[in-house]
Amino acid sequence: MKFLLVLVLIPACVWADHEHGHHDMSYVVKSHDDLVTYRHFCAEKVHASAELVEQYKKWQYPDDAVTRCYMECVFEKFGFYDPEHGFDxxxxxxxxxxxxxxxxHNDETHQKIAHCAETHSKEADSCSRAYHAGMCFMNANLRLVQHSVQV
Incomplete structure (x- = not known):
């Protein structure tokens, strides 16, 4: 279950749009139960197959339309991604x-999150921006993300 939490948190970290200043310092950290709820909601919303959901549980996120929009949905539910403004x-x-x-917010972790968000901020559609920024962060910082979500 920790892997699922990390899955959702990592990509979310990638999509913050700090340049637009829409961050809210009153953000409430979401729980593992929240993650489970969001995952179920988003899998249904994008019509993810049972096979895809099983892949997600194993940290396997194929670059396909369903997975990209699934990740976008989860990030939106967490409250740190907005299709119009990107990641906070x-x-x-x-x-x-x-x-x-x-x-x-001046440390290396923050800079890595911002770098991935900015690198993918110009992609053609919101699902692709969310997916590719999330994968960027996970690929560069998987160990850090796993450690940071072990609550």
Whole structure:
């Protein structure tokens, strides 16, 4: 189950749009139960097959239309991705740090999140932006993300 939480949190971290200043410092860190609820909702919303859902549980996210929109949906439900504005890097960073943690938005983690979000901010559609930014962050920081969500 921790893997599922990490899955949702990692890509979310990638999509913060800190340049637009739409971050909200009152962001409430979401729980594992929230993640489970979001995963079920989003799998149904995008009509993900049982096979795809099983792949997601194993950290396997194929680059297909269903998976891209599934990831976008989960990030939206977490409250740190918006199709119009992209990711709120600050919220992603707070989520990864966990409830009650002090977050230094000038640290290396924040910069990595911002880099991935910015690198993919010009993709043609929202699902692709969310997916590719999330994969960027996961591929570059998987160990860090796994550690940061072990609550």
């Amino acid at each position: 890097v600050h919220k992603v960073h707070v989520q990864l740090s966990g409830a009650g943690s002090t977050v230094d």
